[in-house]
Amino acid sequence: MDPSLTGLRVLREIAERGSFTAAATQLGYTQSAVSRQAAALERATGQRLFDRQVGGVTLTAAGLTLLRHAVVALDAVAAADRELKGLPPEHGIVRLGTFPSAGVLILPRALAALRRTHPRIRVTTREATTPALVRAIRARTIDLAVLASRPPHRQLDDQAPPLESLTLSETTLLLAVPAGSPLAAGDTVELEALADQDWIAGPSSTAEPTMGVWPGAPGRPRIVHTARDWLTKLHLVAAGCGITTVPPGLADTVPPGVRLVEVQGGPAERRRVVLARLPGPCPPAVTEIIRALRQEAARQPG
């Protein structure tokens, strides 16, 4: 008895999504089907491949080794498909994953610089949360990820082999306030002044801590708007609808009517932008991207 191709596909999706249910919806299956496929894989290999934990699953060591080979097999049939369709092979393309706010910061400039210096390198980009990106690296769905990390800066996950990570820049969080607001009076505001404010947050998700609300702000934050987009959030701030947190890289792109101020009186809210990838040989295109990203990160205010 041996694994089926769909089984391997399911394995990869589980590895990437971190749960049977998420993998199922992604693949257009039922959760039940994915559960069965997972069971079939474990039966076929005779080993436990998944660690069922609350809130999802992670791969066991055996699951990771199977995943490693599964990706090779799946990529081979995908390559066959492309080649038989007459499409060009995909190697040389670097798949880059980014956390949401990287998209408006270093990423476009780094890619533009890269296109000038190395026009042959093709890059595809995918935006996702940090844990999703870490899983995607392990599932070999992306080659490189730009991640956000907050103290304490632990390892990205506790699977083997540990991911190779490289700090691109270390910044401190800022607060975006309407230009007319009393909070915009000085260059800094006190933490206590953040009580009883209207907040503009990111999309609320159970997994991630709410983005947009200053961590440790006193009282229960009153979230009046949620928006995914930085531009939306900043324009909401400009319209006086509320306040929100922003990374400092946005400093020179804020629309008129928005002021960025620092917050005093709490712990320093330091953020790192981290580059992560699987350990092992690094193809030249990837090293070039890393070089471009580092160069661009160095040029940012920090």
Place this chain on the structure above:
Amino acid sequence: MDPSLTGLRVLREIAERGSFTAAATQLGYTQSAVSRQAAALERATGQRLFDRQVGGVTLTAAGLTLLRHAVVALDAVAAADRELKGLPPEHGIVRLGTFPSAGVLILPRALAALRRTHPRIRVTTREATTPALVRAIRARTIDLAVLASRPPHRQLDDQAPPLESLTLSETTLLLAVPAGSPLAAGDTVELEALADQDWIAGPSSTAEPTMGVWPGAPGRPRIVHTARDWLTKLHLVAAGCGITTVPPGLADTVPPGVRLVEVQGGPAERRRVVLARLPGPCPPAVTEIIRALRQEAARQPG
């Protein structure tokens, strides 16, 4: 719709065996099942993969490209299987195919020499007919083949890319006769003297010309024994049961009671021992084997 793993396995087997029926028996399937799998593959890819000809099938260009990727995928799941079972990975092993009489000639000595100079290189060996070996190279089931070739030395097959071949040695056929026979009187015999003789031939197959009977011998050969094994054939000769052809490499291993003589009066029966492999990068272990085989071939009488 995409190909299944068993479909790819069937494809590889068809490529290797050269016919649906042979692939079926090899895989333990019915010919019908293989035919359906082949049809399913062609339906899935939307292209003709097989050239149905009399006596079997060959792969079309599309079939060959699919095969190339299929082998990668199948090897990946095989590697996963091995690794999950705790077996060592198989890379570094060179799979060598040989035509039958190579087994008693250069092969053992070359492998012995290789084991002395490079004990780390593992070699597996498989014996098959020349066309089967050529197909096995294309199916990537073997990495290298030692083939016999007779004039005119054409290309090994007419598929793309053409196989890379390298002549190891060029020899001329000899005749093994019982020591007491009138044929053993001198060092040579005349072609006409071969009429009305008892012959010891190889296993008769419809595909291959009968081995063992001197090509162009006058009259209809009277085959009184057939044997696969060189030692068997030579002992049959020693016992006076008949005569047979042998490659000259056996010269120093013939049992007592057997004499090797040349044949005059016909076209020179030249044979080449040829090394063949797919074009492309050559892993170091393979180059070492090639080196050992060439060295051993050079030390043979030729």
Place this chain on the structure above:
DNA sequence: GGGGTCCATGACGGTAAGGCATACCAGCCA
């Protein structure tokens, strides 16, 4: 403790895979 989120599992239908028998086709030989 109730609700939400996750995985497991019994029951069920549809599809596809493989076996069997047969049709069919091309070459070969008498």
Place this chain on the structure above:
DNA sequence: TGGCTGGTATGCCTTACCGTCATGGACCCC
């Protein structure tokens, strides 16, 4: 020309698997 011998294709049938639905059980959080 008419079997015979390779080979492939295909209609019919059974079976086994795959995915869905619905439900149950474990766990966390509020």
